[in-house]
Amino acid sequence: MISVLRSASLVLRKDLLAEWRSRVVVGQILPFSIVLLLVFGFALDPDRQVLEAATPGLFWITVLLVSMIAAQRSAAIEAGDGATDGLRLSGLDPAGIFIGKTLAVVVQLVLLEVVLALGVTVLFGRELGGWLLLVTATGLATIAIAAAGTLGGTLTQGLAAGQTLLPVLVLPALVPVLLGATQAWEAALSGQDGGWGWAGMCGVVAVLALLLGAASYGSLLDEG
Amino acid sequence: MDSTTGSKATRLMGIFVLLGTALALPMALAWTGRDVTQGDAVRFIYLHVPAAWTMYLSVFAVFIGSVMWLRRRSVFWDMVAEAASEIGVVFALLVLVTGALWGNLTWGTYWEWDARMTSTAVLTILLAGHVALRQATPDVDGRATRSAWLGLALLPNAIIVHYAVDWWRGLHQEATIGPTGAEIQDLQLFTWMFSAVIMTTAWAWLMTHRFRVGFLARQLDVGGVSTALAERRAEADRTWVDQVDRADDLDAATPVQATPVHRSAPEGGA
Amino acid sequence: MEHAAQILTGYGIALGGLALLGARIVQRGRSLTKQVPEGQRRWMDVDDDD
Numbered sequence A: 001m002i003s004v005l006r007s008a009s010l011v012l013r014k015d016l017l018a019e020w021r022s023r024v025v026v027g028q029i030l031p032f033s034i035v036l037l038l039v040f041g042f043a044l045d046p047d048r049q050v051l052e053a054a055t056p057g058l059f060w061i062t063v064l065l066v067s068m069i070a071a072q073r074s075a076a077i078e079a080g081d082g083a084t085d086g087l088r089l090s091g092l093d094p095a096g097i098f099i100g101k102t103l104a105v106v107v108q109l110v111l112l113e114v115v116l117a118l119g120v121t122v123l124f125g126r127e128l129g130g131w132l133l134l135v136t137a138t139g140l141a142t143i144a145i146a147a148a149g150t151l152g153g154t155l156t157q158g159l160a161a162g163q164t165l166l167p168v169l170v171l172p173a174l175v176p177v178l179l180g181a182t183q184a185w186e187a188a189l190s191g192q193d194g195g196w197g198w199a200g201m202c203g204v205v206a207v208l209a210l211l212l213g214a215a216s217y218g219s220l221l222d223e224g
Numbered sequence B: 001m002d003s004t005t006g007s008k009a010t011r012l013m014g015i016f017v018l019l020g021t022a023l024a025l026p027m028a029l030a031w032t033g034r035d036v037t038q039g040d041a042v043r044f045i046y047l048h049v050p051a052a053w054t055m056y057l058s059v060f061a062v063f064i065g066s067v068m069w070l071r072r073r074s075v076f077w078d079m080v081a082e083a084a085s086e087i088g089v090v091f092a093l094l095v096l097v098t099g100a101l102w103g104n105l106t107w108g109t110y111w112e113w114d115a116r117m118t119s120t121a122v123l124t125i126l127l128a129g130h131v132a133l134r135q136a137t138p139d140v141d142g143r144a145t146r147s148a149w150l151g152l153a154l155l156p157n158a159i160i161v162h163y164a165v166d167w168w169r170g171l172h173q174e175a176t177i178g179p180t181g182a183e184i185q186d187l188q189l190f191t192w193m194f195s196a197v198i199m200t201t202a203w204a205w206l207m208t209h210r211f212r213v214g215f216l217a218r219q220l221d222v223g224g225v226s227t228a229l230a231e232r233r234a235e236a237d238r239t240w241v242d243q244v245d246r247a248d249d250l251d252a253a254t255p256v257q258a259t260p261v262h263r264s265a266p267e268g269g270a
Numbered sequence C: 001m002e003h004a005a006q007i008l009t010g011y012g013i014a015l016g017g018l019a020l021l022g023a024r025i026v027q028r029g030r031s032l033t034k035q036v037p038e039g040q041r042r043w044m045d046v047d048d049d050d
Helices: A004-022 A024-044 A049-079 A084-089 A094-124 A131-155 A162-173 A175-190 A195-223 B008-031 B040-072 B075-106 B115-136 B140-169 B186-253 C004-035
Strands: none
Touching: A004 A024, A004 A049, A004 A094, A024 A049, A024 A094, A049 A084, A049 A094, A049 A131, A049 A162, A049 A175, A084 A195, A094 A131, A094 A195, A131 A162, A131 A175, A131 A195, A131 B140, A162 A175, A162 B115, A162 B140, A175 A195, A175 B140, A195 B140, B008 B040, B008 B186, B008 C004, B040 B075, B040 B115, B040 B140, B040 B186, B040 C004, B075 B115, B075 B140, B075 B186, B075 C004, B115 B140, B140 B186, B186 C004
């Protein structure tokens, strides 16, 4: 059996290549995320005060919503063409496949987050700062979201109601990450204490999600 | 044989629950005293806390059932997990409803973002998702495996969400539901424990019936596949016999042949 | 009793909800029992495919 790391890097490359060729993230998900920011602006406060105060929450709500789409696409890459059997028989380590897919989603989400961060600075008027904490918390939260989303995508893969079921299963499980990420951002942006603890919580969920995903991927692939 | 999922055990449990409830209601609503600060609102404690306890019991049962299916492919434990998550949803909703009504009398609003209620809300959605995932998976074994991996995540998630919200609320004013006042009276304590016993027995009654329902449904699912296979085989046999008959008819209709054609009957059968 | 309406409503919803759940499960059990052949109805009667 091919090693975990090698499997992961192969699948990462494959998924990113598939994304590059289809351009769904850049062409559709990115514009959708900007639309969300605009919609928040219209719905909440033309004077920007509410938007400025709520920037961390609105940023992370947007990330969570688009991550559901990214996770579904990640699971659909093989399922769409019936290539799941190929993946199963490929000799790749299932844990490695899971990690590779998760990392591919992480890359896509980071790309989106960079643009969104620019977006909230411009549209909501909140200046970004506390960069070390901000980047660390964002990184850990993104890994947690990607891992949980990839796992959720596998759990609901191939089911008729899979697309609607995925957010219902994954979003409640990511509540601690939402709390952690928004509190860490708030602490970073306003210079308050306590942000690192919240970033740590995101890290804990990330580790648990990665472990659960890596452990389950083999048997879920077999059932698919 | 019973024509229901009932049995001697469930009938005994059922009678105990009915009689116990008949006794507990006047205790909870009339004979026990009021709370120093909350007044009569504290009577929700005899419903809300036992419901929360049975909700956690359900989550634990889902967790164990999930582990046992993944480790040993135990159909028994998969059925336990199925029953526990469905019943768990109902008890979780009870916790939320009684908590909201109680909160309205003590806080003045139906909802406060405190750790227990918020983590219960998240758990309710996850349990409902567990039920939905099972219903959405047509394949019997796939259903068990997918929901088992989700079931593993329920318990740790409930714990993490609880602590996260607790910590989060610590930044703001802490709101709790609970009796206040110097000490809990003897009768109050007894009623509270008695209610918990009744509700746990009701849970066991529901679990037993629901387990049997799940098992029956599974027998039909699995039996359905065997029946379908048998039907397909019978159809294949009929098609073969038809073809042989048609060949016979063709031969009979054709003119005399130079050499006799030997035809042997098809070998094997069903 | 103070707030009698709210308290009784809560108790009514709780007990009523549980009774409804019980009735639904038993009813489903009755209809399924009719469809499954005898000897296969209880987990104890059938070999557990462990």
